[in-house]
Amino acid sequence: MTSSMASRGVSSSSSSSSTHRWMYDVFLSFRGEDTRHNFTAHLYHALHMKGINTFIDDDEVKRGEEISPALLKAIEESKISIVVFSQTYVSSTWCLDELTKILECKETNGQMVLPVFYKVDPSDVRYQKKSFEKALAKHQERFKDDIKVQRWKAALTQVVNLSGWHLDNYENEAKFIDNIVQNVSRIVNHTYLHVAKYPIGIESRVQQINSLLSIEMNDRRIVGILGAGGIGKTTIAKAINNLIASRFEGSCFLANVRETSKQYLGLVQLQNTLLSKILGHTVKVDNVDEGIIMIKKRLYSKRILLILDDVDDKLVQLDKLAGEVDWFGLGSRIIITTRDRKVLTNHGVDLIYKVKELDSKEALELIGWNAFKGDKPTDDFLELMEHAIRYAGCLPLALEVLGSDLHGKDIHQWKSALDKYKRIPHTNIQEILRISYDGLHENEKNIFLDIACFFKGWQVKPTRSLLLMMHRLFSTQEQRAKLVLQPNYYL
Structure with missing residues (x-):
């Protein structure tokens, strides 16, 4: 480039x-x-x-x-x-x-x-x-x-x-x-959400999801946004919220559903937020069952937009927040972002948008903005930027972390930092990728670790589950590489 x-x-x-x-x-x-x-x-x-x-x-x-x-x-x-x-x-x-x-x-x-x-x-x-x-x-x-x-x-x-x-x-x-x-x-009076400092590649993805939503139709729809941690699901969902929320009678963006639901009375807190945001005044329920009844009773005739961000459904989150699409009025749209396809299939969601990684041009643009803050990089940096992109795997969040970390460094410091990342992975990027691994069940984690050892060239005794998984998944080099970033998507 x-x-x-x-x-x-x-x-x-x-x-x-x-x-x-x-x-x-x-x-x-x-x-x-x-x-x-x-x-x-x-x-x-x-x-x-x-x-x-x-x-x-x-x-x-x-x-x-x-x-x-x-x-x-x-x-x-x-x-x-x-x-x-x-x-x-x-x-x-x-x-x-x-x-x-x-x-x-x-x-x-x-x-x-x-x-x-x-x-x-x-x-x-x-x-x-x-x-x-x-x-x-x-x-x-x-x-x-x-x-x-x-x-x-x-x-x-x-x-x-x-x-x-x-x-x-x-x-x-x-x-x-x-x-x-x-x-x-x-x-x-609609409150707009901050989307991203540099919203590279967002518009085209929002347009594709918007076509699935078809908000001009007077039906009820649930649309899933699926992808690995750090790939931009939440950013895209915020952009969609800003674009279409004002066209509904009420709207609510519930952030961090997975983390919030782990807290004491977390699901009750989410139900209260959902009701209060959509109805426009404070609503308080004391337990989950009361919250379900209240959502059905108060929202069944309202045309609403509800975005449930980062759902893993280990605590049956969807059943407590949007158990059935007919809890809400005609024309309503429910959007669910998740790393786990099972969350969507188990809930009967057929309209699924799998978020694509940034292409090479978008990735170069994003890391360039974060590393140089709008200044034009010299030709000497372009090759190093491409090395950084290969390391980050075209994940937007990883590119933002890496670009910000390299901001203000000269070309020698760039080379030194990239060499170090090959030996010692960047902590923040590891945390981003680890979220997907932590979401797996124990048996799935063991299979994933066996596969990781296999790619590193370490000797492992393949189990029947591992052999079946490899036969099912690894038909191409691209699929083998993506498993490392999105284990729970495949497992």
């Missing part, structure tokens, strides 16, 4: 790790003559009273043909855009340009767009029928610019595909607004 390739990788990670800071929580896009003094005014007031920082344009009279730079800036700096479609919304080129800009910001800045169909049929917007068809025909005749009109039509079709609200002529408008405000409040 050349130094120029390495520097490009470092540059790309910098942008992906940055976080956007919003000036406004909500931008309101609406047709003034339809809703300024009724629906939009009431919605703005309700958002404001809830403490939601909302931008509303009060200068419609001063509008010209083009959106002002100040308004464009307000759209760009808003976390959420609420688009209120009314009968004459499409009659305004200003509104159509606003909508186009809003959807552009959705793609570039990750903003959320929430359409409100105020006494109009969403299908009329999607297919540009009735008043929408007439308005667009007038625009096309006026501007003689088919490309601009086609862009507006595409924006209208795109926005209808997003989740939003439809108010017809028979609904209670006050309750309708209250529902919008509650949902927006949940999105605005």
Whole structure:
């Protein structure tokens, strides 16, 4: 790998790790003559009273043909855009340009767009029928610019595909607004989890898991994230939480389930956290059985996201926290991260994503960021970086530990440190890998140790279990190597 390739990788990670800071929580896009003094005014007031920082344009009279730079800036700096479609919304080129800009910001800045169909049929917007068809025909005749009109039509079709609200002529408008405000409040007040200092390779893995989750479907699903210790399961789960949690009625990320459940009343503590996070207020149960009943009773109708991180199920953790998927409402998603495939198969989980190790480019990028903190490494270091990657086995956590340990060292110190690691394994990396070994049953540990001795060239008397295991597993060199890092995945 050349130094120029390495520097490009470092540059790309910098942008992906940055976080956007919003000036406004909500931008309101609406047709003034339809809703300024009724629906939009009431919605703005309700958002404001809830403490939601909302931008509303009060200068419609001063509008010209083009959106002002100040308004464009307000759209760009808003976390959420609420688009209120009314009968004459499409009659305004200003509104159509606003909508186009809003959807552009959705793609570039990750903003959320929430359409409100105020006494109009969403299908009329999607297919540009009735008043929408007439308005667009007038625009096309006026501007003689088919490309601009086609862009507006595409924006209208795109926005209808997003989740939003439809108010017809028979609904209670006050309750309708209250529902919008509650949902927006949940999105605005959602607590984001720190994912990683350098989130290399996270986005592609999150996308693959997101396709398994299919959160647009109104069913219930459990998805497993499987992989060795240090491979990035928790990091990926946090990124998924940040991406989709605001789209559920309640969410909870239960970290360190395995360790917490070992503590006195640990499972009760986890149940209390689960209930309190999802319901939005403190809930206290005194024992596990009470907790199960409470979870079923309070959450059976709620569309929730529950992430159970680092489960080994030795204390039947899943039965106490998410025994059946129908404990929760339609549309709910349960995500389980674990090192042990048996945890998932025993619980009937069919949708499993096995986390892949970083590829060579991603590994080089990650160790480069940790070792050089954004500075471009010289060519002399690239070969040593590749040696370090081979030692760490492309495990993200191991690469972070190793890169941080080598930060600030000159090339001679790098060589000395890598030579030392060959003789005396790095303590922190050994601890990462040992977690998988400690999770095995005694018989499995003995088999693993026999295999380890075999690879070291030591004489061992093979047991029948060992011979059967080797015959079943070791069809390729890659499988033999992976057993060392993920023993409980195979055993």
